[in-house]
Structures are given as structure tokens and as C-alpha cells.
Amino acid sequence: MAPTQGRPPSDNPKTERLFIRVTPQEKAEIQSFTKQSGFSLLELIRKGIEAVKQK
Numbered sequence: 001m002a003p004t005q006g007r008p009p010s011d012n013p014k015t016e017r018l019f020i021r022v023t024p025q026e027k028a029e030i031q032s033f034t035k036q037s038g039f040s041l042l043e044l045i046r047k048g049i050e051a052v053k054q055k
Contacts, residue, residue: 022030034041 030041034044037044039047
């Protein structure tokens, strides 16, 4: 029998999705900032949540 192919199962799979609506101007601003900062959109969201928690 052949071994299984693909990635190993994750201990904490990311199965949930979030959807938000933004204006075209907000989207452009967010995309511009992600390029300038070098962080991904998800990394910036996580950092923003942590910053708000610390206040």
C-alpha cells in the first residue's frame, strides 16, 4: 500500500473565514500599506488586534 500524499494534518486548522466590505479607497489604502510595511494583511490585522488589547 502506498503512503498517503500531501501535507500532514494541522493541530489547529484554520477553517473559519471572515468577510468584510470596504470602499475602493479603503481597499487601495490597505493594499498600499501592506506593500509599504512588508506585512501581509492577516499579520496587520493580528497586530492591530494586539494593539487594541493593550490599550
